[in-house]
Amino acid sequence: MANFLSRRQFVIEWGHCDPAGVVFNSRFFEFFDCGTWALFESALGVKAPDLAGTFGIFGIPLVDASARFLAPARFGDVVEMSSQVKEFRRSSFDVEHRLIVRGALAVEGHETRVWATRDAVDSSLIKSQPIPDKVIARFQGK
Amino acid sequence: MANFLSRRQFVIEWGHCDPAGVVFNSRFFEFFDCGTWALFESALGVKAPDLAGTFGIFGIPLVDASARFLAPARFGDVVEMSSQVKEFRRSSFDVEHRLIVRGALAVEGHETRVWATRDAVDSSLIKSQPIPDKVIARFQGK
């Protein structure tokens, strides 16, 4: 069964673009990050800044990110971005982001993130934790 | 007597530039921020991340920033930036940044910052504090 899918529409800004007139690559990773927060906010019904507090975690740090750039996006282009968790594992999960521009898939992104807490003894250490069943259930609409 | 002046040289990156082929304005405010940290590091002889701890402050938050853009800077241009405190007041100070590109003044920036601590009772509140005499003396080479 497919997990909850979050959609977001936004417009490419002048400042997103480079001298070739297309979105500079790092901006897409900002868009992905933003998409993941929006996805969790929608799926869990908790405001993004309250996620850590609500679930007693440090956060959902990124351990792996990638993007395939299939078509350029330019100033003023409308982006239709969809974000979805493709797989939940014990303490990590994969998010897929698909950006549609002018009717075609322009960028595909993947993030692997960890459900993380601070170590009880040394708070400077971050440790992965099992993702609660209720969190996964919410993404599955249960 | 003029305060300590810090100089920094760097090269304009592709990702700094916009579709007009020139540095996008917000990047200069990143350069200014960077220049102020480098200035304090050099003048006070303390690593930037240790400034707050060394002086018992929250930081030096920005309350006012401005820039005049006189000439464009482009990908690959070498920037000679100089940063200097123009005035210390009781608990705030003004930093001036001058960016020379191709031999001419390209951008002039000003920042006003506050010497700030967290409130002892409500740590979410930030309060300005008198700048210690020894800090000002260091900037004056004393």
Added chain:
Amino acid sequence: MANFLSRRQFVIEWGHCDPAGVVFNSRFFEFFDCGTWALFESALGVKAPDLAGTFGIFGIPLVDASARFLAPARFGDVVEMSSQVKEFRRSSFDVEHRLIVRGALAVEGHETRVWATRDAVDSSLIKSQPIPDKVIARFQGK
């Protein structure tokens, strides 16, 4: 008579914020730029990427930018930004941006921009041009 005022609402992203947990100053200058494009798009009824072509200009380059930071904005905060041309001069104009966060004015920004064309002889040169009366009239709702 006041000029056309454009309003935009957006949410502060995780990636906008710095280790102090507040929006890093350069991001506000991105917001201002975005606000000016949206303002011109709305006032003139022309898509932002088509502005230059429609009016036979190179663009509206920034010559001066400033911001006053009155209150912090944090991850998840909703920003109500209003943008308005405060003064049109012969070939330049001033835009004011006001950002309301949690009901209070958090940041006030000013930009001075030039109505600019490329030089007919040397296209690498940018020259200011008189702002057409019809452009100013549109901002005044005429």
Added chain:
Amino acid sequence: MANFLSRRQFVIEWGHCDPAGVVFNSRFFEFFDCGTWALFESALGVKAPDLAGTFGIFGIPLVDASARFLAPARFGDVVEMSSQVKEFRRSSFDVEHRLIVRGALAVEGHETRVWATRDAVDSSLIKSQPIPDKVIARFQGK
């Protein structure tokens, strides 16, 4: 035989970091881009802004980018970045970036880029082109 390897040292800035106090992920993709330009500049002995003109190309657009985040980088950390082409194919190539922080591999990045020209008939189209032998030879120190 290993290709030319370019090294670059830089310091993490305050504005690179997010509310968790570590470098925000998109910044690493800026670092990678910067590393690739520096690598080409060093290997080919041509200033980065002159690469397109010198080799009659549009540029070296990115088609794939990825990063593994193994350890955090914080404000003030010194980064030792090495960048190297791992494989040249007919018209594309892979660049690997390794970022060492505090003596350990903190981030590993990969970019796939294309040697691209504008289409002779429709200049809005970008086409891949065979990478000249002399370019590859320079990377191999020949």
